[in-house]
Amino acid sequence: MSGLKKEISIYIHIPFCVRKCLYCDFNSFAGKEEYFEAYKNALVSEINAFDKAEGYIVKTIFLGGGTPSVMPSKFTGEILKAVLGKFKTDPNAELSMEVNPKTVDFDKLKEYRDYGVNRLSVGVQSFSERLLKILGRIHDRRDFFECFELIQRAGFKNVNFDLMFALPSQSIDEWEETVKTAVSLRPSHLSVYSLIIEEGTPFFNMFEKGELMEVSDEDDREMYYRAKEILRENGFFQYEISNFSKKGFECRHNIVYWKRKEYIGFGLGACSFLDNERSRNNLSLSDYIGGNWFGERDEFTERDAFAEFMFLGLRMTEGILRKDFYDYFGVDMEALFGKEIKKLSERGLLLDDGERISLTERGIDLSNVVFREFL
Numbered sequence: 001m002s003g004l005k006k007e008i009s010i011y012i013h014i015p016f017c018v019r020k021c022l023y024c025d026f027n028s029f030a031g032k033e034e035y036f037e038a039y040k041n042a043l044v045s046e047i048n049a050f051d052k053a054e055g056y057i058v059k060t061i062f063l064g065g066g067t068p069s070v071m072p073s074k075f076t077g078e079i080l081k082a083v084l085g086k087f088k089t090d091p092n093a094e095l096s097m098e099v100n101p102k103t104v105d106f107d108k109l110k111e112y113r114d115y116g117v118n119r120l121s122v123g124v125q126s127f128s129e130r131l132l133k134i135l136g137r138i139h140d141r142r143d144f145f146e147c148f149e150l151i152q153r154a155g156f157k158n159v160n161f162d163l164m165f166a167l168p169s170q171s172i173d174e175w176e177e178t179v180k181t182a183v184s185l186r187p188s189h190l191s192v193y194s195l196i197i198e199e200g201t202p203f204f205n206m207f208e209k210g211e212l213m214e215v216s217d218e219d220d221r222e223m224y225y226r227a228k229e230i231l232r233e234n235g236f237f238q239y240e241i242s243n244f245s246k247k248g249f250e251c252r253h254n255i256v257y258w259k260r261k262e263y264i265g266f267g268l269g270a271c272s273f274l275d276n277e278r279s280r281n282n283l284s285l286s287d288y289i290g291g292n293w294f295g296e297r298d299e300f301t302e303r304d305a306f307a308e309f310m311f312l313g314l315r316m317t318e319g320i321l322r323k324d325f326y327d328y329f330g331v332d333m334e335a336l337f338g339k340e341i342k343k344l345s346e347r348g349l350l351l352d353d354g355e356r357i358s359l360t361e362r363g364i365d366l367s368n369v370v371f372r373e374f375l
Contacts, residue, residue: 008056009256012043012082013267014068015285018103022136022206025198027269027283028066028190038289039229039268040075046266046281046293047082057117058089060253062096069099073111080115083266094119094158094252101147102139106164107244109154118156119251120151121191127178131167136202148185158249160189164222166215167195168203175223176230183234188249192227194220221365240316242325242362258312260305260328306336310372319351357368 015028060081096119097112127141134324143208151159161182163174182190206212228238236244240258243251256263264282265272269283278298284287309328313320325333341357344350351368363370
């Protein structure tokens with residue numbers, strides 16, 4: 001038994017962009033090209049300094065950002081070489097990377113394949129030129145179609161498109177055209193998100209000044225249901241509130257988060273979850289590059305862990321098995337949350353068959369109401 005390794009996932013954060021989108025509140029920076037090499041060196045040093053690697057086998061790796069594809073591909077190769085040299089990795093591991101259509105060419109894509117990347121997540125957001133400009137995206141429709149042709153030529157079979165709805169002034173017809181266009185290209189996966197106007201973003205400031213109008217709740221829900229219908233008719237199945245895939249192409253890395261499994265985060269502000277403890281890396285770029293990688297650890301009670309298991313697990317359409325909850329914690333779900341489950345079931349927000357609980361269609365619409373019951 002001593003030779004068994006624990007399964008682990010790895011997230012690698014690349015905090016650089018060509019330009020920040022107007023809605024983005026992620027941990028990222030534009031116009032910092034002079035820091036690329038120093039950041040890459042700090043990231044490789046952090047990976048090499050990890051002292052528990054021999055106890056793990058890596059099942060998924062995800063390069064996110066920011067825009068990972070904005071950096072020179074040789075830097076991406078050095079980062080992945082450090083990970084694959086440090087950790088034992090499953091031969092069938094999922095290795096995902098986010099790309100922007102404007103920041104890749106054929107040579108870059110081929111090099112990613114050579115480095116082991118086998119899944120791409122493309123930030124499409126919309127196929128409307130008008131809406132892409134409103135969002136502050138650096139690509140247009142033509143850029144995307146040229147990029148996707150190169151992705152196919154480079155041999156990638158597992159490709160996700162990120163799409164956003166409820167955009168300022170977006171019509172339902174515009175959204176439907178975006179979804180149908182995406183489906184026509186036959187990706188293996190689609191992530192479909194409603195725009196949230198976050199404090200501290202240019203969009204938030206515009207909204208506060210009355211320069212930006214949010215889509216109505218009714219139109220937001222209509223767009224969501226239109227997308228679900230189109231995707232279902234075209235062979236996609238919904239496995240999480242915002243994620244749809246062809247069978248066998250679910251994002252294994254994200255499922256790790258929703259099932260509260262362990263992962264290690266490398267890079268600026270990256271989060272880790274190990275031994276039931278959450279931690280976050282330093283958020284200061286200069287400090288991180290200077291070798292001060294680590295930030296703070298979260299205070300996490302047992303009750304927090306129970307609640308987190310519930311609201312993360314319920315994001316998935318398969319829901320949560322009572323047996324899985326007991327196997328994870330050694331505690332009966334009913335003893336902890338029986339009253340909440342009964343109340344939500346009576347309100348038509350949860351399905352409960354005695355073995356498994358899951359969100360109803362209405363429960364998905366009111367998921368935040370459901371999740372708050374477990375907090």
